[in-house]
Amino acid sequence: MTDSLDLGEPPQPAMAQPYRVLARKYRPQTFAELIGQDAMVTTLANAIRRGRLAHAFLLTGVRGVGKTSTARLIAKALNCIGPDGEGGPTIDPCGVCEPCRAIAEGRHIDVIEMDAASHTGVDDVREIIDASRYSAVSARYKIYIVDEVHMLSKNAFNALLKTLEEPPEHVKFLFATTEVNKVPVTVLSRCQRFDLRRIPTDKLGAHFAWVAEQEGIEAEPEALALIARAAEGSARDGLSILDQAIAHAGMEGGGVSAEAVRQMLGLSDRGAMRELMGLVLAADAPGALAALRRQYDYGVDPQSVLRALLETVHGVTLVKLGTPPDPAQPAEERSGYEEWASKLSFPALHRLWQLLLKGHDEVARASLPIEAAEMALLRVIHASSLPDPGELARRVTSGEGPSSTAPAPGPSSMSTSTSAPAVAPLPEAPAGPPTDFAGVIALLDGDGQIALAEKLKISARLIRYDPPDIVLSAAKPLPADLVADLAAGLQRATGQRWKVTTDDAAGAPSVREAEAKEKADTLDWVKSTTVVKAALDAFPDAEVTAWETNRRS
Known part of the structure; x- marks a missing residue:
């Protein structure tokens, strides 16, 4: 009888690894991988190098900028023992020692993470206080990471205060929150606070390009720029959008394209927005409404169109101020902004901003959004053909009749290319100062300084008006900072310095x-x-x- 052969267990099929979303897969594992927070990393590095470690850290910032990731990195930095087991706290944790690997995998017994959103009561905090009395089991420090700490109740905060102020030497507290204003001042004063900034758009775009390369995905630079802009400074939000875009590209076949991202996010084409802005400034009402309807037919939300126009006006204003160019801004867009900035005055830009902002709010509340957006554009077009209120005041005071007002321009024959179109400039501010104080109020109102103009109507009692000198009565109390605000407002509106003083005389x-x-x-x-x-x-x-x-x- 022959011996039976033991062939062992039959081969098992390999277990498919579950997919990890990009936001988790590319979570920073070292401070070098933490993007956009250089100032905080430098401060922590100096503190660790000099042995000046706080007992409690508070990390605050908008969602997705790396608060929880930073807390885990600090835990690794404080507990790292190096590959040889002889190392000390370092800003560059090795990532291979047992404490580093255990913390990265979320299984270290001395690094306790707690979600304050689901553990809000005083009993939860009492457990932390009781456990903090005992030394760390295997690590250098026992570390408590409390996420969304602002969700703790008032009693829970009060129970934590004494331990937070004088914790045992082996305990460190790391708090993270998106709403630091809800954290009691008594807690803030006991923590070393780090404000994590929104990540700049250009750094986000470069990071997303690296992620796409790691994933073997082709992505257009413009598509990554759109994702970075939509992320609003949040790496997690941007990676989630990129994840969705990659899935969309897989369905369509090919890489991540700008057009696919634009359709996926419901964004308007920035070239189309520049075309629409040119039509509005040229007072071409039919053309502007047709361009708006085209965007609406493409699935773009009317409120998004108004928002894009607001961004355009803001961009033109920054260019007119001479701010440095945005590295993520296309050259074609920058060129269009420069052309508009050379033709539009600051009062005209302020008025455009106010009109579009009012239209944006109306569209947000309207039951008929596209109709409300059309009416808002028509109001802007109508206002673009009217003289500045300061100019009207000057004409009235100088005896000119309304017939001297130029008629509204008709539709222009502007090109519909996506480059910056020719602009029918809005009226410039009056060349000289107003001839009387009523003209001053009208000038400020037309410059968008409506609140200041209203204060002058209510409180200003004029003693003497001799441009650029104004003397107001202080016989009755004036609003705080009215004198300084008036001088600054007139300088902004006229481009020259004004001297505003007060006197005890009664005044007009x-x-x-x-x-x-x-x-x-x-x-x-x-x-x-x-x-x-x-x-x-x-x-x-x-x-x-x-x-x-x-x-x-």
Whole structure:
């Protein structure tokens, strides 16, 4: 009888590894991989090198900038023992020793992570306090990482205060939060605070390009720029969008294209937005409405169109101020902004911003968004053909009639290419200072400084107006900083320095006081007329609340 052969266990099929999303797969494992937070890394490196480690750290910032990742990196940096087991705290943890690997895998017994959103009560904090009295089991420090710490209750914060102020030598607290304003001041004062900044768009784009290369995915630079811009400074948000774009590219076949990202996110074509802005500035109402409808038919939300126009006005204003160019901005877009900046005045840009912002808010609340967007564009186009209020005030005070106002321009024959189109410039600010104080108020109102103009109407009692000198009455209290705000506002609107002072003299009535006195005088006159006087005598309880009169002063 032959011996049976033991062939062992039959071969088992390899277990498929579950897919890890890019945001988890490319979580920073060293401080060198943490992008956009150089100042914080430098501070931590110096503290570790000099042995000046705080007992509690508070990491704050918007979502996806690396708060939890940084907390884990700090835990690794403090507990790393090096490949030979003899190392100390370092800003460059080795990643191969047992503490580094255990912390990275989330299984280290002395590094305790707690989600404050689901452990909000005082009992949860009491467990931390009781456990903190005992030394670390195998690590150099026992570290508590509390995510979304602002979610703790008031009693939980109070229970933590004493331990947080004087913890045992072997304990470190690492707090992370997106809403630092909700953390009590008593807790903030006991922590070393690090504000993690939004990651710049160009660094996000470079990071996404590296990730795409690691994944073996071809991606257009413009597509990565769109994703970086949509991420709004958050690496996690951007990687999630990139993950979605790669999946979309897999369905369509090929790499990640800008057009696919634009359709996926419902973004407007920036070239189309420059074309639309040119049509608006050229007062081409039919062309502007047709361009808006084209974007709407492509699936772009009307509110997104208004937002893109607001971004365009903001970009032109920054160019006019001479700010350094954005590295992520296409050269064609920069060229278009420079052309518009050379033709539009600051008052015109401020007015465009206010009109578009009002339209954006209206579209957000409207039951008919596309119709509301069309009406908002028509209002901007109509306003672009009107003279500046300061110019109107100058004409009125100089005796010019309304007939001198230039008629509204008709539709232009502007090219529909995506390059910066020719612009019909909005009226410039008046060349000289206003001839009277009423013109000053009108100038500020037209420059977008509506709040300041309203304060002047209510409180300013003029003693002397001799441009560029203005003397206001201080006989009655003036709003705080009104004098300084008026000088700064006039300098911005006219481009020259103004001297605004006060005096104890009474001064002329304010605009509101003059209007109230005129209204009271008119009411007295109305009551004194024969018909009204007879009616009031017949009905003693009657009041005159409104009237129409052709009375001439």
